[in-house]
Amino acid sequence: MSDGDGPGISADEEDQSPVVQTDLFDSYREQLALSERRATWKAFAAPLTSQAGAVVRDPDLVEMAVAVIGAFSEHPSEHGMTFAQIREGLRSMGVGATFATIEARLEHLHREGFLETYLPKLHQGRYVIRPAGLVGALAAQRVAEYGGIDEMVLLLDRTRAALQMPNPDPRRVLNHLHTCRFTLTVFAKDLQRCVATGTSAELMIMGRQHDHSGYTQQVVDLNSLITSRFAGLYELEDAAAALIEAEQFYRAQVRAAIGKVLAHGGASLNFDVLTPREYEDAAIGSSPDLLADVGTHLIADAPEVVIDVNGMVKALDQYGPRPKHRFRPPEPPRGNPDPDPIGAMARAAVEARRRRRLGLEALLGGKTEVDLTSAMQTSWPTAVRILTDAMALDADKNEPFLLHIDEALLIDPEAPVTYLHPARLIRTEFVLPEADMSTEQSQSQQGGSDV
Known part of the structure; x- marks a missing residue:
């Protein structure tokens, strides 16, 4: 294990096989991401620090403090431990940081009061752990685990x-x-x-x-x-x-x-x-029914295809190749001929023109000219129908009807048709509509049969 200051375990220590000791904390602690653990520790230590960056960025350094506690608990000395004894205890617990990293960390723990000298003398090289430091190390691990x-x-x-x-x-x-x-x-x-x-x-x-x-x-x-x-x-x-x-x-x-x-x-x-x-x-x-529900939506590989040799031989015996030539489908039964769509459209047009002529003739009442304004004021559908029929026959050159729409605008909020332009219908010559319609209808039928 290295913190970036060196390649790891030195050459003279490679022959020592570290003994892995069971951690004091639950196993799923390692599931927490390093960034999340650092953020938790920073928030945890924020009330106790006076400047940014005081919290370590490498979680292994916090783990080293916990390992120091383990080294003290395993050492039999009653008068504290030296730095050399602490380093040896850390190696036996599997801490693989470099010598410089361990030494710098122990110096820091001593300066901050985590490690206290056993006797209040200068240059006294034996140390014990202050209980408050022990609680802080364990609390740091606990807050990282449980938040x-x-x-x-x-x-x-x-x-x-x-x-x-x-x-x-x-x-x-x-x-x-x-x-x-x-x-x-x-x-x-x-x-x-x-x-x-x-x-x-x-x-x-x-x-x-x-x-x-x-x-x-x-x-x-x-x-x-x-x-x-x-x-x-x-x-x-x-x-x-x-x-x-x-x-x-x-x-x-x-x-x-x-x-x-x-x-x-x-x-x-x-x-x-x-x-x-x-x-x-x-x-x-759990019951078998609940356990069966777990695999309802699971995706599994399809089973292998089992081929029965006897069944395959029987299928080959009954197989017949598909013929290559094509057969003409049977002709449909003879009956009524298909309807003539063009003739139907022509008859519909003749019927629509006949209906329009009869409607306008009814409005004229035998006169050559009539004012359509009063008839159109009865309702909007009536006004639309009268104008549509009059304009359609006015546009037909074969029809003797003229439609004149005035530019003036009549507005009456109380009337069924609130606004409209005055219109007049003029007939240019007298023609018997029924006779004309019957002649045109017969001609259209003859034309439709010819088609």
């Missing part, structure tokens, strides 16, 4: 301990309740942000960090203790009720994070949603 969730449990325990004293101090209990509520709110809002913006992998880690199933019951128990010990102190009762509301908000965000992980994990068939131990417990304790 500070353990502090919420610790706050509840301290509040319960303050309530269970013979004469509890109301002000102290109130401060504990406020601190618990503030902590819950901060964690809940951070969870709410991660649910909205985080990935499934980040939510999985956070879900395991927030796995405190008994937290709700602890808050309820605290509220009962406050009600029994401080009945009538409304300030404490209000603080306890506010703590319950904060816990409900926090629990809702935990459920939302778990729901998003399950939804995304189920849709993407991601098996990292649960830990290996959880899968093992499910395989042992």
Whole structure:
């Protein structure tokens, strides 16, 4: 293991085979990304530091502090350890940093008070670990693993301990309740942000960090203790009720994070949603029906095709090659000839012109000229039909009708047709429409039959 200051273990130390010691912390600690661990440590140490960059960037240096604790616990000396003995203990625990890196780290731990001299003398080369440094190293590991969730449990325990004293101090209990509520709110809002913006992998880690199933019951128990010990102190009762509301908000965000992980994990068939131990417990304790549902949507390779030799021989015997020549399909049965679309269009046009002529002749009433304005004022459909028929026959050179539309505009808000231009219909000559229509219709039928 190297931190960038050297190639790793020196040549004279390669023959020493380090003994790997079991870590004191859970195995899934390594799942946290280095950047996330650095960000957590920076936030954790921010209230204690006075300048930016004070927190180490290499997590291995923090691991080295934990390894120093292990080296002291394994050493039999009762008067502290020298730097040489500490380096030897680190090597035996598998720390592979260079000599310069270990020496610089031990000097830093000594300057900051993590390592104290055994006797208050100058140039005294034996050291012991200050208990506060031990707690800081372990707390740094714990906050990287659980993100500070353990502090919420610790706050509840301290509040319960303050309530269970013979004469509890109301002000102290109130401060504990406020601190618990503030902590819950901060964690809940951070969870709410991660649910909205985080990935499934980040939510999985956070879900395991927030796995405190008994937290709700602890808050309820605290509220009962406050009600029994401080009945009538409304300030404490209000603080306890506010703590319950904060816990409900926090629990809702935990459920939302778990729901998003399950939804995304189920849709993407991601098996990292649960830990290996959880899968093992499910395989042992779940019913066969639930275990069968797990593989419903899994993708598996298709089975191999099994070929029956006897069946293949029988299929070949019954196989007949497809003929290469084509057969003409049978002719359709003879019956009524297909309808004549062109003749139908011609007959429809003659019928439409006949209908228009009859309509205009009815408006003329035997006169050569008539004002269409009053007829068009009855309704909009009537006005549109009269104008359409008149313009169509006016455009036909074979028809004796002229349409004159005045430029003046008549507006009457109360009338069915609120505005229109005055129009007059003029007939240029008298022609019997029925006779003309019958002649044209017969001619069209003859033309259609010829077609």
